[in-house]
Amino acid sequence: MSRLIEVRRLRFQYPDGTLALDGIDFYLDADESVALFGANGSGKTTFLLHLNGLLHGEGEVIVCGVPVTQNNLAFVRQKVGIVFQDPDEQLFMPTVLEDVAFGLLNHGVEPSRAMSMAKAALAEVGMESVGDKAPYHLSAGEKRRVALAGVLVMKPDILVLDEPTTYLDPPARKSLIRLLRGLPQTKIIATHDTAFARSVVDRAVFFQHGKIAGIGTVQEIAERFCWDTRYGTV
Amino acid sequence: MHHVVLERWSRGASFFHARDPRAKILVALVFLVSVATTPMISPWPAVCYGFVLMAAGLIARLPLTAMAVRSAVVLPFSAIFAIMTFLAGNGAKAAELVQKSYFSALIVLLLLATTPLTDLLRGLESVGVPAFLLTVIQFLYRYLFVVSEQAQHMRLAAGSRGSFLASPRRARHWLRAAGGALAVLFARSYLRAEGIHRAMLARGFRGRFPAFHQPRFRVSDGIFSVLGIALLISLRWILQGSA
Amino acid sequence: MHIPDGFLSMRVCLVMGAISAPSVTYAARKAQTELQESRVPLLGAMGAFVFAAQMVNFPVGVGTTGHLVGGALLAFTLGPAASIVIMTAILAVQALVFQDGGVLALGANVFNMALAGVLAGYLPYYFFGHSSRKKVAIFLGAALSVLTSGTLALTELIISGVQVPQKALYVPLGLFSVNAILEGAITVAVIRSLEAFNPCWLKKPTPRVGSVVTVLIAASVILAAGGFLVASTYPDTLERFIERLSFTQGKGNQWVAPLAGYNAHFLRDAWLQKVAAGLVGLAILYVLCVVIGKLALKRRRG
Numbered sequence: 001m002s003r004l005i006e007v008r009r010l011r012f013q014y015p016d017g018t019l020a021l022d023g024i025d026f027y028l029d030a031d032e033s034v035a036l037f038g039a040n041g042s043g044k045t046t047f048l049l050h051l052n053g054l055l056h057g058e059g060e061v062i063v064c065g066v067p068v069t070q071n072n073l074a075f076v077r078q079k080v081g082i083v084f085q086d087p088d089e090q091l092f093m094p095t096v097l098e099d100v101a102f103g104l105l106n107h108g109v110e111p112s113r114a115m116s117m118a119k120a121a122l123a124e125v126g127m128e129s130v131g132d133k134a135p136y137h138l139s140a141g142e143k144r145r146v147a148l149a150g151v152l153v154m155k156p157d158i159l160v161l162d163e164p165t166t167y168l169d170p171p172a173r174k175s176l177i178r179l180l181r182g183l184p185q186t187k188i189i190a191t192h193d194t195a196f197a198r199s200v201v202d203r204a205v206f207f208q209h210g211k212i213a214g215i216g217t218v219q220e221i222a223e224r225f226c227w228d229t230r231y232g233t234v
Numbered sequence: 235m236h237h238v239v240l241e242r243w244s245r246g247a248s249f250f251h252a253r254d255p256r257a258k259i260l261v262a263l264v265f266l267v268s269v270a271t272t273p274m275i276s277p278w279p280a281v282c283y284g285f286v287l288m289a290a291g292l293i294a295r296l297p298l299t300a301m302a303v304r305s306a307v308v309l310p311f312s313a314i315f316a317i318m319t320f321l322a323g324n325g326a327k328a329a330e331l332v333q334k335s336y337f338s339a340l341i342v343l344l345l346l347a348t349t350p351l352t353d354l355l356r357g358l359e360s361v362g363v364p365a366f367l368l369t370v371i372q373f374l375y376r377y378l379f380v381v382s383e384q385a386q387h388m389r390l391a392a393g394s395r396g397s398f399l400a401s402p403r404r405a406r407h408w409l410r411a412a413g414g415a416l417a418v419l420f421a422r423s424y425l426r427a428e429g430i431h432r433a434m435l436a437r438g439f440r441g442r443f444p445a446f447h448q449p450r451f452r453v454s455d456g457i458f459s460v461l462g463i464a465l466l467i468s469l470r471w472i473l474q475g476s477a
Numbered sequence: 478m479h480i481p482d483g484f485l486s487m488r489v490c491l492v493m494g495a496i497s498a499p500s501v502t503y504a505a506r507k508a509q510t511e512l513q514e515s516r517v518p519l520l521g522a523m524g525a526f527v528f529a530a531q532m533v534n535f536p537v538g539v540g541t542t543g544h545l546v547g548g549a550l551l552a553f554t555l556g557p558a559a560s561i562v563i564m565t566a567i568l569a570v571q572a573l574v575f576q577d578g579g580v581l582a583l584g585a586n587v588f589n590m591a592l593a594g595v596l597a598g599y600l601p602y603y604f605f606g607h608s609s610r611k612k613v614a615i616f617l618g619a620a621l622s623v624l625t626s627g628t629l630a631l632t633e634l635i636i637s638g639v640q641v642p643q644k645a646l647y648v649p650l651g652l653f654s655v656n657a658i659l660e661g662a663i664t665v666a667v668i669r670s671l672e673a674f675n676p677c678w679l680k681k682p683t684p685r686v687g688s689v690v691t692v693l694i695a696a697s698v699i700l701a702a703g704g705f706l707v708a709s710t711y712p713d714t715l716e717r718f719i720e721r722l723s724f725t726q727g728k729g730n731q732w733v734a735p736l737a738g739y740n741a742h743f744l745r746d747a748w749l750q751k752v753a754a755g756l757v758g759l760a761i762l763y764v765l766c767v768v769i770g771k772l773a774l775k776r777r778r779g
Contacts, residue, residue, distance in 0.1 A: 077437070088426070089432075102439075106438035106439055107438050263580075269482070270490075307577070315641075331484060338580070339482070342580050346573055351573070370521050373525075374524035378529065384529070386533075413669060416666075418670075419526055419530060420554075421671070423522045424519070443517075
């Protein structure tokens with residue numbers, strides 16, 4: 001079984017000089033799922049942005065056997081679907097249906113077909129009733145699901161979620177867990193919520209100062225780095 | 235909020251809702267020009283236009299009182315200039331200003347209450363308005379309410395710290411606070427725009443916005459346009475005679 | 478000031494529309510090439526920012542409130558082409574969704590606030606923005622932008638037959654001046670904070686000779702002549718304007734009801750003279766800016 005994602009010696013420095021990633025080695029097989037833990041600013045989001053070519057650093061990033069370069073961004077971006085942290089940034093079209101269909105239309109899918117695929121994707125996440133609504137009217141949980149639908153409709157192989165439980169109340173969080181567990185795609189989830197991670201993925205990776213400081217199961221990493229909010233202070 | 239109600243109305247179902255946006259824009263423009271050029275010395279024009287608008291509102295299945303009240307937003311401005319014109323001795327012109335501005339506002343409201351803004355923008359694109367400008371409007375509208383909420387929060391925070399200009403010394407402080415608050419709003423909007431851009435690229439955006447569905451101009455739309463324009467022009471002609 | 482429908486004569490609406498439409502189209506094309514279509518979200522988001530900022534009323538004390546118009550601020554950060562597009566978008570949304578400003582009058586409102594206001598605001602910055610007098614340039618630009626749009630609006634109204642008696646004319650002019658000063662002060666304060674956050678947000682005014690300067694100078698001439706441009710749609714009035722100006726004060730209170738509707742009308746209103754004088758003053762100010770700017774450029778190069 002080939003590796004879905006392979007990252008070797010990834011290094012990235014922002015224009016203002018901050019070294020965000022300092023030699024990352026990472027791999028992901030199909031049918032695996034992994035959580036990324038780490039403090040804010042440890043490089044998690046920066047790392048994720050390299051997976052679909054939004055950022056380019058030194059080193060190698062290989063997605064589905066293809067190295068990520070300027071020439072194959074369309075391919076990579078169809079394979080890797082990212083659900084960003086702020087759903088307001090992701091839902092930028094005037095209505096929900098148009099937003100979900102956005103990716104398909106960009107890839108040349110015919111409008112009526114795109115519309116029916118978008119409706120199917122919304123049904124998959126339980127949001128079939130809000131197609132005509134403006135994103136502004138949705139709750140945080142609903143926006144999160146619609147954003148997910150917009151990514152799922154592209155049929156990606158890898159699903160990436162950046163802090164998906166932000167702004168969610170407990171019921172919304174629970175239904176997101178149920179939803180994610182039912183999806184077949186390989187998942188990479190950057191999160192602070194260890195209980196959430198435990199329910200959805202098996203492996204975890206710990207980011208620290210732009211490096212990977214530990215790999216193991218969610219439980220192991222949470223204990224090693226005292227990352228579990230259940231265990232009080234220090 | 236006003237736009238929320240307008241959104242809801244615009245997604246209703248009626249004869250007008252189902253018409254092509256271009257047909258509605260055309261008829262609305264003719265209506266606006268009619269109203270703007272009608273001499274309103276006698277009360278007849280107001281009666282006739284009021285009747286036409288009421289009939290249109292009923293056909294569109296819209297709440298008439300709510301529409302009438304919302305259009306009244308033009309009245310303060312009109313009233314000021316009407317009063318000045320009245321004081322200048324021209325009461326007729328003063329009344330005309332108020333009537334024309336009010337009816338015009340009703341016509342535009344009727345158009346927007348039967349056509350979702352995005353459909354309207356798409357209709358405008360097909361008649362030659364630059365797509366770039368229309369897409370900017372679309373994004374502006376989408377993010378307007380997010381930013382407005384942030385602005386309101388900031389205003390509350392600023393207000394609770396007392397922003398009345400009591401002395402020249404306070405002026406400087408007040409300006410710095412106002413400047414800072416607006417700069418933060420600017421920064422957040424700018425950063426949000428970068429986030430949106432990233433999200434667009436992540437889903438394959440290649441530089442041109444894709445067309446979702448093109449409204450089709452059907453025979454019924456053609457008939458509607460012709461009849462509507464004919465009706466309005468005849469009315470205008472009759473009213474010219476009554477002046 | 479957003480002019481509603483029913484105030485301006487059709488002739489004014491058509492002339493202003495005929496000027497605004499191609500100008501905005503040109504600015505849109507320019508902004509598109511400068512910024513690429515993928516920058517649409519930036520313009521939209523910043524438009525939302527200005528729109529929202531306009532709605533926030535800052536209490537200035539004594540029962541009045543002030544608020545930012547923002548045309549100049551946009552010009553200083555995103556450049557004049559983008560600002561023209563953004564301000565037009567704002568005016569369109571205000572007219573269509575909020576019935577703030579008319580649809581037929583959109584051409585005039587766009588000319589006043591999105592074109593003249595933005596260009597007037599940018600002009601001092603373009604010439605002095607790089608110097609040590611940057612804050613003055615910013616203040617002047619912002620104030621000028623508000624003054625220009627307000628005065629143009631007033632002129633259009635008067636020419637369309639809306640009468641403003643003598644004593645009342647000072648009220649809007651006074652309000653414009655107060656708003657102009659407020660706009661200048663707030664814009665300077667915002668720019669200062671922005672520079673502290675991220676200096677690259679402020680557009681660097683690098684005067685380049687050639688087409689840009691020519692366009693700007695042409696624009697300033699158009700701005701100054703704005704009121705006269707509209708007046709010249711009534712050719713007979715232009716000579717009488719000049720006549721009026723030469724016989725200055727002492728005309729007393731006069732107002733004559735103009736003929737409404739289609740017929741060309743002439744206002745024997747002595748107060749129109751004051752408005753015209755205001756516009757001439759603005760024109761002189763622009764010409765001064767341009768002349769001084771060109772001299773400064775020559776000195777630097779020489």
